Structure formats: C-alpha cells, structure tokens
Amino acid sequence: MxxxxxxxxxxxxxxxxxxxxxAADSWLGLVGLFWLEDGLNAVGSAENAVVCLPAGPAFAGSLRVEGTRVFWQADGLEAQELETDRSGAPAAVHIEKLAFFIVEREGRLAARVRDLAWASRQAFAxxxxxxxxxxxxxxxxxxxxxxxxxxxxxxxxxxxxxxxxxxxxxxxxxxxxxxxxxxxxxxxxxxxxxxxxxxxxxxxxxxxxxxxxxxxxxxxxxxxxxxxxxxxxxxxxxxxxxxxxxxxxxxxxxxxxxxxxxxx
Structure with a gap:
C-alpha cells in the first residue's frame, strides 16, 4: 500500500x-457511429446517407475515403482532408448543432456523430x-x-x-x-x-x-x-x-x- x-x-x-x-463533447452526447467504405460516403439526414444525421440537411456533403485518408466535401465547397484520431484529437466538422469526427480502429475508419446540445435536454445524472x-x-x-x-x-x-x-x-x-x-x-x-x-x-x-x-x-x-x-x-x-x-x-x-x- x-x-x-x-x-x-x-x-x-x-x-x-x-x-x-x-461537457458538450461528452461520450453521453454521441448519437451515431458509422463505418466508412472506400470512395464516397454521403452525410446527411436522408435515410440512404451512409453517415445518417438525426437532424439537419438531407445531404450535407460527402466523406471520400482513400485508404487511410479521409476528405470532407461540404455541399458546394472544396474538399478538405480531415485528421483522424490516429495520433491525437481528430478534426471535427460542425453541422448546425451536430458534429462528426473520424476514428480509426484496426485499419477501419468510422464517423462518430455528436449532439452538441444533448445536455440541454438531458442533464448528466x-x-x-x-x-x-x-x-x-x-x-x-x-x-x-x-x-x-x-x-x-x-x-x-x-x-x-x-x-x-x-x-x-x-x-x-x-x-x-x-x-x-x-x-x-x-x-x-x-x-x-x-x-x-x-x-x-x-x-x-x-x-x-x-x-x-x-x-x-x-x-x-x-x-x-x-x-x-x-x-x-x-x-x-x-x-x-x-x-x-x-x-x-x-x-x-x-x-x-x-x-x-x-x-x-
């Protein structure tokens, strides 16, 4: 002892x-985990989106996966590469009161979606x-x-x-x-x-x-x-x-x- x-x-x-x-970025605010495939992965509230948001635009943009690299292209804007959590804090993309970021697990990539306003509806117990x-x-x-x-x-x-x-x-x-x-x-x-x-x-x-x-x-x-x-x-x-x-x-x-x- x-x-x-x-x-x-x-x-x-x-x-x-x-x-x-x-906090707003607590684990309790997560509302989705979506595994990505090579190529384009649609992000939005539409039912056929790969990264399905619980609210917001039907189509907000696309995540393009090239091996271990991920590029975010918002609707009508140029693509930008996103840092994953491979070596630290990942880059977050904000869409209204939601945010998503990319995690890497054993060579696979996924988008985690967070509701930044979760605590206003359900206080931490x-x-x-x-x-x-x-x-x-x-x-x-x-x-x-x-x-x-x-x-x-x-x-x-x-x-x-x-x-x-x-x-x-x-x-x-x-x-x-x-x-x-x-x-x-x-x-x-x-x-x-x-x-x-x-x-x-x-x-x-x-x-x-x-x-x-x-x-x-x-x-x-x-x-x-x-x-x-x-x-x-x-x-x-x-x-x-x-x-x-x-x-x-x-x-x-x-x-x-x-x-x-x-x-x-």
Whole structure:
C-alpha cells in the first residue's frame, strides 16, 4: 500500500470526471457511429446517407475515403482532408448543432456523430462511487516480461487488437499474489483494463479502466479508487477494449466508480 494517498487529490479527480462527462463533447452526447467504405460516403439526414444525421440537411456533403485518408466535401465547397484520431484529437466538422469526427480502429475508419446540445435536454445524472479507501492503493512490483507477451485483446464489437506487453504489475491482496497486464505503456501513463467480482453487479459489467503514473525504481502505484467506467458504459457508440482473462481479478474491488445508472 502506498502512503501517498490523498483524499483531496481524489476529490479533484472525481470533479474532473464529472466535468468531462457533463461537457458538450461528452461520450453521453454521441448519437451515431458509422463505418466508412472506400470512395464516397454521403452525410446527411436522408435515410440512404451512409453517415445518417438525426437532424439537419438531407445531404450535407460527402466523406471520400482513400485508404487511410479521409476528405470532407461540404455541399458546394472544396474538399478538405480531415485528421483522424490516429495520433491525437481528430478534426471535427460542425453541422448546425451536430458534429462528426473520424476514428480509426484496426485499419477501419468510422464517423462518430455528436449532439452538441444533448445536455440541454438531458442533464448528466452524475456518478456513484464506492467509499474512498486508502487500502485500495497498492505499490506493485513492475516486473519485466522477457520475452514480451503478445495478447489478442477483443473490443465490444468483437474485433481483436494485438497488444505487446512488456511488463506486469505484481502485488498482494489479502495474502494472494495478483498480476495485472497493461494494455499500453508510455512515458506519461500506464493503462489497464480489469474485471473483478463487482463487475456486472455493483460496477460496469464489461470491466473498468485504470491509469497509473509510469513506474519508478521497479515499482508502480495502482490506485483503485480511480478505477473508472469505460466510454461503453455511457454510450453504445464507443469501441472499448475488454479486459483480457489475465486481468479478471478473483475478488471484489469495492473502490472507484460504480455502475452508471443514467440513461443514454
């Protein structure tokens, strides 16, 4: 267990989560996910549009896909290339009170549509948390895997992504040795996806996410009070990774976010 646990820090983190999810660009504002094909993809409110908007003009323009590149051509205007989320924040196209942007998933491209005025009709219901508990902050060994492990990680749509794992977090819970494998590592953070015995009951059924600061001197701090629901808990238009079997914890983790009970 880490001695660096601070309730005030947790309160700020929870406030930031609330602000993120109640904002105009929240996951709760998504109203569609449309997979694109090579060539022209019509965008509009017409029934035959590939990217079908819930309101607005019947035909607003077209998305032209050329391999991994996407060009937006609004009706009557010149085409412009759109940045996807491949390497950061994607470029958004605004159409009245709607916006769409392009995401790339395992070589496939899709347009996500967002209702920017969602909160004016349906206020964010807020999040419920397990009681704050410093006992769920662990200082784990950050063990190197040699050779690295390659996992096939599924997402909620059934697609698989190959993930190379170079380390594992090893810690002890009630005398039981536990391991967690990261989904990704960077010089800024380490990202985990896990399930536990609260999943599907008190917490979101498909598991929860957890981020940690990079390891120092072979140790990494896992603060389960900051375990949080994936985007799929708030919208059907996300493509969240599922926890690998190695990250199914055989006990309850009564810390972090509980199941979201609001409507989406």
């Amino acid at each position: 880490s001695n660096s646990y601070q309730v005030s820090d947790l309160s700020r983190w929870q406030a930031a989560r609330h602000a993120e999810l109640s 807020g999040l419920d948390y397990f009681p704050e508990d410093a006992a769920w902050v662990y200082e784990a060994d950050w063990a190197e895997l040699s050779p690295p492990l390659t996992m096939e990680v599924p997402n909620v749509t059934g697609e698989l992504k190959a993930v190379e794992v170079r380390h594992k977090a090893v810690f002890t819970v009630d005398g039981q040795s536990v391991e967690l494998l990261p989904m990704s590592e960077s010089d800024r953070e380490v990202f985990f996806v896990f399930r536990d015995r609260t999943s599907g009951k008190e917490s979101y059924g498909a598991g929860r996410f957890l981020k940690a600061l990079p390891a120092k001197n072979g140790r990494i701090v896992l603060d389960f009070n900051r375990a949080y629901n994936p985007p799929c808990a708030f919208t059907p238009f996300a493509t969240c990774p599922l926890p690998p079997p190695e990250n199914w914890l055989p006990f309850r983790v009564p810390a972090g976010e509980k199941k979201y009970l609001g409507e989406h």
